[in-house]
Amino acid sequence: MWADWFKRNATKVIDFLTRQRNLGLKLCALSASLLLFGAGGVFFEIEYEGNRFKWGLTDEPNLLLATVVIVLGAVGFIIGLIIVTRVHGQEHKLSEIGRVIVVELRGLVDTSDRPLISAIPAKFVGQRIDLVKDVRKFLTGDSAHLGAALIELDYLRRDLQVARGDVSREHVTVIVGGVLQVPLLFHVGTLIDDEGNVVLFDWNRTEGRWNELMVEENKEAFVLEEDEFNLANEVVLAVSASYLVDIDGIKRTFADKPLVHLRLQNPLPNTIWGVQWQNALTQQFLQTVARLGNKRVSIIHLVLAAPASLAIRFGRAYDLRNMPLLRCYQYEKESNPSYPWSIQMATASKPAQRVATQDF
Incomplete structure (x- = not known):
């Protein structure tokens, strides 16, 4: 009995984890990361010293870079929401008809x-x-x-x-x-x-x-x-x-x-x-x-x-x-x-x- 219950629910979990991913959700997740990244004001700093590059984090916000990152994140998030809405609508329509x-x-x-x-x-x-x-x-x-x-x-x-x-x-x-x-x-x-x-x-x-x-x-x-x-x-x-x-x-x-x-x-x-x-x-x-x-x-x-x-x-x-x-x-x-x-x-x-x- 317990073995059957475990197999049945394990199959459902595997189906969920291996389901086809929604591009809109991926884009929303990536864009949300950009928004958090820009709002936090933490950026990578790359310097050139002689014949090698030096990179690391800086705590001094770059307003121009922060603005670009935030705008890109907002636009990407909106596009992702549009894709999610359309896909959800198509799936709902398919489930109906x-x-x-x-x-x-x-x-x-x-x-x-x-x-x-x-x-x-x-x-x-x-x-x-x-x-x-x-x-x-x-x-x-x-x-x-x-x-x-x-x-x-x-x-x-x-x-x-x-x-x-x-x-x-x-x-x-x-x-x-x-x-x-x-x-x-x-x-x-x-x-x-x-x-x-x-x-x-x-x-x-x-x-x-x-x-x-x-x-x-x-x-x-x-x-x-x-x-x-x-x-x-x-x-x-x-x-x-x-x-x-x-x-x-x-x-x-x-x-x-x-x-x-x-x-x-x-x-x-x-x-x-x-x-x-x-x-x-x-x-x-x-x-x-x-x-x-x-x-x-x-x-x-x-x-x-x-x-x-x-x-x-x-x-x-x-x-x-x-x-x-x-x-x-x-x-x-x-x-x-x-x-x-x-x-x-x-x-x-x-x-x-x-x-x-x-x-x-």
């Missing part, structure tokens, strides 16, 4: 005691709108209820439009995070692909709280491994980002289909927290899907082991119009087959739908 829409997806872990909206830092300015999509009631027991979960998630586009209202996209930030089955996370990504400024958060399983992705340099790239094939209508694309996919389970489930595998050297959970890193991995995924499309592959069976934020990011990058039909699979270790069902992404003529592996 802006929207911070927080989309929390609940499907596996109950995060209701630590909602995503409570973890959003103060740097996101605007009216905060809590948009929770809880589909747990549809996902308990038999996966036949997946259709109802898909319908509930498909309302997300409409709900985002209602929450945004008549506010222009430039004033809207959509923050998304969730603990949900991977196929549904990928599907959600396709639903928010054109929502403008989207910021992804992830659930930190170690600490049991929401974390924003960090700004950090790219790390390792995917290693590409693939079966040789010339022509194939259907291909399995496996991605090992947070875990190593079950290769034996893939071979049992998709016995007659060639395998293309993108993997990190040592995939581990709770490690991919960098925005740039995720963007680089997404670019590799996108290029691989496009390359398969160029080879006339018509259906991609996607087996994805990745953190929620990366699964959503992949879904946002997937082009429903120009890329092969894609089915994203759910992994169930004790099931036979190991990948018993998938979500087939929407097309121009059909909405997203559940597909049982035994049906093909």
